[in-house]
Amino acid sequence: MDNWGIIIYFILIGTLLFVGKLLKRYVPILNRIVLPTALLGGVIGLLFSSVFIPGSYVIDVDVMTSIVYHALALGFISLTLKRTKTDNKKKVWSTGMLITSTYALQGFIGILLVLLFFSDKFVGAGMLLPLGFGQGPGLATSFGRMWSDMLNGYGVALGASYAFLGFVFGGTIGVLAINILSRKKGIEKTKRYWDDSVQKTNIQIDTVKEISVLDGLTVQVVVILVIYGFVWLTLFLLEGILLNLGNIGETIFNLLSGFNFILGIAYALIYKLIVRAIEKRGKNLNFVTNDYILSNISSLSFNFMITGAVLTITIDFLTEFGWLLILVTAVGGFATLFYIRYLTQKIYHQYKDEYFVGIFGMLTGVASTGIALLKGLDRNLESPVAEELVLGSGTAITMALPLFGFLMLPSLGYGQSYESLFELIALIGCFTYFVAMFIILMVRSKKGKTE
Incomplete structure (x- = not known):
């Protein structure tokens, strides 16, 4: 086990x-x-x-x-x-x-x-x-x-x-x-x-075997994990730099490590800016963001x-x-x-x-x-x-x-x-x-x- x-x-x-x-x-x-x-x-x-x-x-x-x-x-x-x-x-x-x-x-x-x-x-x-x-x-x-x-x-x-x-x-x-x-x-x-959710959405059924919300869920999870991967990479690089600076470097690294969610927010904002820039050029990227699914993922987390x-x-x-x-x-x-x-x-x-x-x-x-x-x-x-x-x-x-x-x-x-x-x-x-x-x-x- x-x-x-x-x-x-x-x-x-x-x-x-x-x-x-x-x-x-x-x-x-x-x-x-x-x-x-x-x-x-x-x-x-x-x-x-x-x-x-x-x-x-x-x-x-x-x-x-x-x-x-x-x-x-x-x-x-x-x-x-x-x-x-x-x-x-x-x-x-x-x-x-x-x-x-x-x-x-x-x-x-x-x-x-x-x-x-x-x-x-x-x-x-x-x-x-x-x-x-x-x-x-x-x-x-x-x-x-x-x-x-x-x-x-x-x-x-x-x-x-x-x-x-x-x-x-x-x-x-x-x-x-x-x-x-x-x-x-x-x-x-x-x-x-009661703490019931009042948010609703429509789920479009594409085929008998496939429900589109599942594809949407996969996309949202992948995007979130990629962004969190950048958070890990940032902390990994900073650890190698800051820990060589002694106590003050260790203090700063521990502070940044504790604020991992702020780094995540920063990278998520950068991602949104990139998506908006691409959309302004006429590309349709609506599929990469589903507010309903994101709300449920955040609620679960x-x-x-x-x-x-x-x-x-x-x-x-x-x-x-x-x-x-x-x-x-x-x-x-x-x-x-x-x-x-x-x-x-x-x-x-x-x-x-x-x-x-x-x-x-x-x-x-x-x-x-x-x-x-x-x-x-x-x-x-x-x-x-x-x-x-x-x-x-x-x-x-x-x-x-x-x-x-x-x-x-x-x-x-x-x-x-x-x-x-x-x-x-x-x-x-x-x-x-x-x-x-x-x-x-x-x-x-x-x-x-x-x-």
Whole structure:
């Protein structure tokens, strides 16, 4: 049975996703909260593993970490290849600033709590809070992997745990908030939260034995793998160059290796530019891009990534970081709740409650969590809130680039004489960024610039 190898882990994840889907559909208590099926599947797998049942199956954390690492990159490449056009003309700066300021607040809280109560730990243990809450398991596990040595080998598990607790916090507190607001507004509250896809496509049958979507699937998979091959080649060449530069070269290479998905996005964008250039010359290349299939590939990749990330949690990790997780998540979660509630009442003139539940869901889970909660108050998504959540999150990523710089500082100073200085700069930097964004938002709200 040795030749089964890694395929066993794919079978395990697939089985857990299937079981999670059934439970999410038919167990009332589970479909009354906003909880992704992939996350539920991961929790089920964890509960039945040797982590909680001695003598049960043992998960090879290194293998599972590799699956998470590559699934994240493949998912982002698939999303980037889509041709779907986005209307980004709408002014969403206030929403973007609100999201960014919340990232900064979460980062400040995470760093501060670790410095105050867990000074023996690397501050990255707190900095993963905004990544797990604000960006979901993808970036959280990616940064966790980069900081794994500084976190005693538990970086991926810590990032996944923050994302998991963020989903739970947003999915339960968010639904509670919806019930209160629905009663206040006289709206019939949503009774079920299912993460079903609403995207449809037409499949053309060419012959009795052939369905064209299969050919489309093959093309999309080949394109994705070729692009990911360029990512591997780039990292392979950089490894040979950077590792000869000593510690600084190793640090830079580890950073680039952790951001493999960004390299994938870059190559996917280059590929799209080449395709467009060829199409402008009159060539028909529609067959090389199928948005429906790409969406499903990205969904599959992210589902495997989320389930796999949860399965990297071990009993040793819980013993070492359990109390830290509970404290940072509780303080960060409630601070996020009250901060977003306060600002949405101040900066929006309409749909205040809708903005509150949507942004809160997105900043404790992912964008789909926010949309799911929003549908509790705006069932048909008739308000402009859903669109602004998506566009605002894109704007926020650009605004948050300086924050990523602050978050990287402690890892650059780790083990050096200036380690404490870099930690202090990261703490003050997050707080200053938070205050600056907060002041700008308040000024804009008083001038009535926010719609």
